[in-house]
Amino acid sequence: MLLAGGLAxxxxxxxxxxxxxxxxxxxxxxxxxxxxRVSAAILPFLRTCLALSGKADTAATDARPNGLDFxxxxxxxxxxxxxxxxxxxDDAAARQFFETATIPLLAANNGAPEGLFTGYFEITLNGARxxxxxxxxxxxxxxxxxxxxNRGEIEDGALAGQGLELLWVDSxxxxxxxxxxxxxxxxxxxxxxxxxGYDGANGKTYVPVGRLLLDRREIPREQxxxxxxxxxxxxxxxxxxxxxRENPSYVFFRELKGEGPLGAExxxxxxxxxxxxxxxxxxxxxxxxxxxxxxxxxxEIRRLVIAQDTGGAIRGPVRGDLFWGNGDHAAAGxxxxxxxxxxxLLLPHSVAERLLGNxxx
Numbered sequence: 001m002l003l004a005g006g007l008a009x010x011x012x013x014x015x016x017x018x019x020x021x022x023x024x025x026x027x028x029x030x031x032x033x034x035x036x037r038v039s040a041a042i043l044p045f046l047r048t049c050l051a052l053s054g055k056a057d058t059a060a061t062d063a064r065p066n067g068l069d070f071x072x073x074x075x076x077x078x079x080x081x082x083x084x085x086x087x088x089x090d091d092a093a094a095r096q097f098f099e100t101a102t103i104p105l106l107a108a109n110n111g112a113p114e115g116l117f118t119g120y121f122e123i124t125l126n127g128a129r130x131x132x133x134x135x136x137x138x139x140x141x142x143x144x145x146x147x148x149x150n151r152g153e154i155e156d157g158a159l160a161g162q163g164l165e166l167l168w169v170d171s172x173x174x175x176x177x178x179x180x181x182x183x184x185x186x187x188x189x190x191x192x193x194x195x196x197g198y199d200g201a202n203g204k205t206y207v208p209v210g211r212l213l214l215d216r217r218e219i220p221r222e223q224x225x226x227x228x229x230x231x232x233x234x235x236x237x238x239x240x241x242x243x244x245r246e247n248p249s250y251v252f253f254r255e256l257k258g259e260g261p262l263g264a265e266x267x268x269x270x271x272x273x274x275x276x277x278x279x280x281x282x283x284x285x286x287x288x289x290x291x292x293x294x295x296x297x298x299x300e301i302r303r304l305v306i307a308q309d310t311g312g313a314i315r316g317p318v319r320g321d322l323f324w325g326n327g328d329h330a331a332a333g334x335x336x337x338x339x340x341x342x343x344x345l346l347l348p349h350s351v352a353e354r355l356l357g358n359x360x361x
Contacts, residue, residue, distance in 0.1 A: 020066065020281040020317035022105040022355055025344055030104060030289045032302030039094040041287065041304040042083055044270040048285040048306055049080035051267050062283035069358075070283045071351035079348060098304070103352035104289060104344040107282075107318055115318025117292045117301070119226075119337030120181045120276070120311070122261050122326035127169040127186040127194070135168035137175045139186075139196060142252035147203040150248035154202075166253055167194065173233045176244050177226070179251035181334075182311065183261030185326060195256040204248035206312035212246060222296055227335035249312060263309030263323070271325030272333075276309035281317040282345070284308060290320065292341025301339055304346075318342060 027033055052061060057074030064070065079101050086093050106113055128135040140154070141164045149158040167186055169175050178184045182198040210229050213219045219228050233240030259268045263276070265284040275288060284307055292301045305322065314321050322337060324330035347355070 016110050018281070018316050019110050020068065021108045021111050022345070023108065024352070024356055025104045025106045027099050027104060029106070030344060031291055032300070033095070033289065036303050037091055038098065038304050039086070039089050039091045040270075041273050041306060042086055042088075042094055044267075044273045044306040044308060045083055045287060046080070047267040047270070048265060048308065049076075049083065051265055051285065052076060052080065061285055063279065065279060065281045065283060069351070069354060070286065071348060075348050075350050076285075098287065098346055101348065102287065102346040103349055104346050105352055105355065106342065106344050108342075109317040113318060113342040114340055115316060115320070115342065117290065117320045117322065117337065117339040117341055118313075119322045119324050119334030121324040121330035121334035123174065123178050123181050123184040123331070124326065125169045125171065125174045125178060125184055125186050127167045128189055129167065131165070131168045134170040137169050137172045138165040139167045139169060139175060139178070139253050140164045141166045141254060142200045146200050146252060149202060149250075150204050151202075151250045152245045152248070154250050155245065166196065166255065172244075173230060173240065176233075177230060178253075179249075180226075180313075182251070182309075183256075195260050196253040197256045197261050199252045199254035201252065201312065202248075202250045204250065206249040207247040208313055209243050209247055212243060225296075225336050225338060227332075230335075265308045267308060269308060269323045270306075271323060271330065272303070273305050274308040274323040275305040276311045276314050276321035276323070277307045278314050278316055278319055279310050282307055284310075287346040288320075289344040289346065290322070290341065291343065292339035294336075295338045295340055296336075301337075301341070 052073050055073045057072060057077065059073050061071055061073055061076055082097055082101060086097060109115065140159055143159055143162065143164055169186065184196055186194045186196060188194060210224055213229060213232065214221055214224055219232060256262060261269055263269045263274060275290065286307050288305050288307055290301060290303055290305050309323065311321050320343065324334040
C-alpha cells in the first residue's frame with residue numbers, strides 16, 4: 001500500500017510553492033566577510049534611511065512580503081543614526097557596526113539556500129527628441145491604460161500618434177535591452193545625455209527570451225549571457241524581432257532629472273552595491289551578504305549589498321540582480337554575470353529574534 005500510494009502521489013506531485021525560510025547564522029559563517037570593503041555599503045544603506053525618514057516609527061519599513069514582519073521604522077532608525085555617524089571609508093568601523101547592530105539570517109526557498117544571481121546595468125543608447133533618420137524606435141511614456149496592449153500590438157502602432165513618444169532611438173535591440181535593464185542613458189545628436197527610468201509596465205507575463213533561445217538550441221547553455229543574446233539579435237534582425245514579440249511584457253519610461261538611476265525604493269542605485277530582489281519575499285532596504293560563484297567561471301562575488309530594486313525576471317525567495325552602474329565595465333560585468341549562490345539578511349536584533357521566534361511556532 002505504501003509503494004502504491006507513493007507512485008500515485010508521484011503522478012499528482014507538483015513542486016511546493018516558493019516559500020522563504022530563515023535560519024540563524026553568525027558573521028563567522030559569512031565567507032569573505034573580513035575581506036569586503038564593507039564601508040562601500042554605507043552610502044546605499046543611508047539612502048534607504050533617507051527613504052524611511054519621512055515615515056512614522058510605527059510604520060512598516062516596506063510592504064510586508066507574504067505577511068512576514070521585517071520590522072518597523074522605529075526599529076531601523078537607530079541603525080540609521082549610527083550609520084550616519086561612521087567615519088567615511090572605514091571598513092573596520094562599518095564591519096563592527098553591522099556585527100553589533102544586526103543578526104545574519106540565511107535565506108532559503110523551502111530550506112534550499114541556493115539561487116540564481118544575475119546582473120544589470122544602465123545601458124547607453126543613441127536617440128533623438130524627434131523621429132528622423134536612423135531614430136525610428138520609440139520609447140513610450142506610460143499611457144492612461146498601461147495594461148491594454150501587449151508588445152506586439154504596441155510595436156504595430158497601438159500607441160502611436162497619442163503624444164506618448166518620449167524619445168526615439170536608433171536600435172530596436174538596444175530599446176529591448178533598456179526594458180530589461182529598467183533604466184538607461186540616451187545620448188542625443190548634439191551630445192546631451194538624457195537619463196530615462198522605469199515608469200511601469202503593461203502587466204503582461206514576462207517571457208525570458210534567453211530561455212527561448214536555450215530551448216531552441218540557438219545559444220549553448222554555457223554561453224548564455226546578456227551579451228550573447230544581444231549579439232544573436234543583432235546578427236539575426238528578422239528572427240530577433242520575432243523573438244522579442246514572444247515576450248508580451250512591455251516597459252514604459254520617464255525622463256529622470258538629477259542623480260540616478262532610481263530603483264524601486266525611489267533612491268539612486270549604487271553600482272555593485274544595490275541588488276534587485278523579489279519583493280514578494282524580501283522587503284526593500286534590507287542589507288544582504290551576497291555569496292555567489294559564476295557558473296561559467298571561477299569568479300566569486302562576495303559583498304555586502306542593499307535590496308533597493310525589483311525586476312520582472314527576479315522571482316523567488318533566493319534570487320537577485322546586481323546593479324553594475326554604467327559604461328563599458330558595467331556592461332561587461334552585468335552581461336557576463338550568471339552565478340549560483342546564497343545570501344544572508346542582516347536584520348536588527350529585535351526583528352531577527354521575532355522572525356525566528358515566529359518560525360518556531
